[in-house]
Amino acid sequence: MAKLMMFHGRECPHCRRMMPLVDRLEKEEGLILEKFEVWHDEKNADLMRSYRDILAPRCGGQLRTPTFFNPESGDVMCGEVEYERLKAWVKKNAAEGRD
Amino acid sequence: MKKSWRCFVCNDIHYGTKPPEVCPTCGVRHAYVEISTEEAQKIRLPSSAPFTKDDFRRAITDFASRNAFRVNADAERVETLLEGIFANEANHGLKYCPCRLSTKDFAEDLKIICPCNFLIHETYAGQEKGECWCGLFVKR
Numbered sequence: 001m002a003k004l005m006m007f008h009g010r011e012c013p014h015c016r017r018m019m020p021l022v023d024r025l026e027k028e029e030g031l032i033l034e035k036f037e038v039w040h041d042e043k044n045a046d047l048m049r050s051y052r053d054i055l056a057p058r059c060g061g062q063l064r065t066p067t068f069f070n071p072e073s074g075d076v077m078c079g080e081v082e083y084e085r086l087k088a089w090v091k092k093n094a095a096e097g098r099d
Numbered sequence: 100m101k102k103s104w105r106c107f108v109c110n111d112i113h114y115g116t117k118p119p120e121v122c123p124t125c126g127v128r129h130a131y132v133e134i135s136t137e138e139a140q141k142i143r144l145p146s147s148a149p150f151t152k153d154d155f156r157r158a159i160t161d162f163a164s165r166n167a168f169r170v171n172a173d174a175e176r177v178e179t180l181l182e183g184i185f186a187n188e189a190n191h192g193l194k195y196c197p198c199r200l201s202t203k204d205f206a207e208d209l210k211i212i213c214p215c216n217f218l219i220h221e222t223y224a225g226q227e228k229g230e231c232w233c234g235l236f237v238k239r
Contacts, residue, residue, distance in 0.1 A: 009200075039200070065199065
């Protein structure tokens, strides 16, 4: 399965709202998103910055949270979204990594 | 390029590409002389009182009252954002938006100091219920 990443901020309200949806999705689908808090962890921040050229053009020209990212395909989804949209994005990207 | 300017009458400091025609503090016309940024920093004495979250809340409420947007009515959301903004100032030097990330390019990162110029962002411009990316400010 493809590695899927979620960049989030501790004090980002969008991220706080997405977390329970991500938890629910992980349980329902039996998969895990790798989560990286970026304002209180410099290593995570540098990791997100390393993908700036891919992420920023898809997120209003900036690094924004939350950002969901498939590093294998380069697919990006940023912002707070409904559960069904999150699920569709994750399932599509998780499937892409299967043989 | 922006420079520092000092009113020769009241020592008001202005930072910009050109000086104000009228000093907003003492009202004198053509009062500004260019100075170095170092001199400007020395003239601006450190405040004896810290600028608290409540001070910032009052400042952005006043700022919004003069514009076509308001501070979000969701008090819990605003409190979370203010915590992040002040944590970012303490940890990273400036009041960076908690819902974006600095790039380490200082000029670029000036764009994410709260309040940012969200009027040009796709989440606000042309939207009936526009808001800044983090949702601190919402269209009236």
